[in-house]
Amino acid sequence: MFILKRKIVVIGSVKALPRLLGLAIFLLLAGCGGGSSDNAESGAGEAPATEAVPADEVAEETEEPLELKRRIVVIGDSIGAGTGASSNFPAILQGLTGIEVVNASTPGISAEAGISKAPSLIERLRPMYLVVLLGTNNAAGAGGGVSGAVDALRKVTGVARDAGVVPVIGTLPPISRDPAQNDNASAISGGIAGISGARIARVDQVVSLADIGDGLHPNDNGQAQIARAFAGQIY
Numbered sequence: 001m002f003i004l005k006r007k008i009v010v011i012g013s014v015k016a017l018p019r020l021l022g023l024a025i026f027l028l029l030a031g032c033g034g035g036s037s038d039n040a041e042s043g044a045g046e047a048p049a050t051e052a053v054p055a056d057e058v059a060e061e062t063e064e065p066l067e068l069k070r071r072i073v074v075i076g077d078s079i080g081a082g083t084g085a086s087s088n089f090p091a092i093l094q095g096l097t098g099i100e101v102v103n104a105s106t107p108g109i110s111a112e113a114g115i116s117k118a119p120s121l122i123e124r125l126r127p128m129y130l131v132v133l134l135g136t137n138n139a140a141g142a143g144g145g146v147s148g149a150v151d152a153l154r155k156v157t158g159v160a161r162d163a164g165v166v167p168v169i170g171t172l173p174p175i176s177r178d179p180a181q182n183d184n185a186s187a188i189s190g191g192i193a194g195i196s197g198a199r200i201a202r203v204d205q206v207v208s209l210a211d212i213g214d215g216l217h218p219n220d221n222g223q224a225q226i227a228r229a230f231a232g233q234i235y
Helices: 002-012 017-032 037-042 055-062 089-097 111-115 118-125 145-162 179-193 220-231
Strands: 069-076 100-103 127-133 166-170 199-201
Touching (some): 089 127, 089 220, 118 127, 127 220, 145 166, 145 179, 166 220
Parallel strands (some): 069 127
């Protein structure tokens, strides 16, 4: 009876709990070798306070999506720059949509070289839409030709979508100066039409040979038609 009574008193005593817990921890450490100076120096038998996370996993967990702005970025060649016309389709597109348009077109550039600018432009400007009209110079023999243009435009579609940006890819206007080059442009347009994951602006269906002023570049009416084709995909 005396032993039972003593156990009840000890277990029910709040003041005795810290001493008992301390004694239990001491005995546990002693039994596991936690009190050994050798273990303390070598770290044997000690559990790390936290588990290290690889740097790449930390970056992935802490990475936040880009905060996109109501903005359109256009990547194009001399057509986007407005060569052969008094205006260019990016400027007209801004008027049609009421959305700020940043024109990053570079005359003479191939599709492959043009899409290489996409990642930095997206990161810096954070647009809602990426409008691309590239491939005419490929049709004329630049870059990787027809297949190079289509592959590049397929790639830039993935780059945009990965960043949460809507890719709008334009098919090509005709080329009136050379039938073989025009056939290449048509082939590139056919490849673009088959790209999944992008909105396709059918420039090839609204710009005619009569809209090509110098054999390669659209005139004012051609630029306006291109802008309308893209505006129809901005929603």
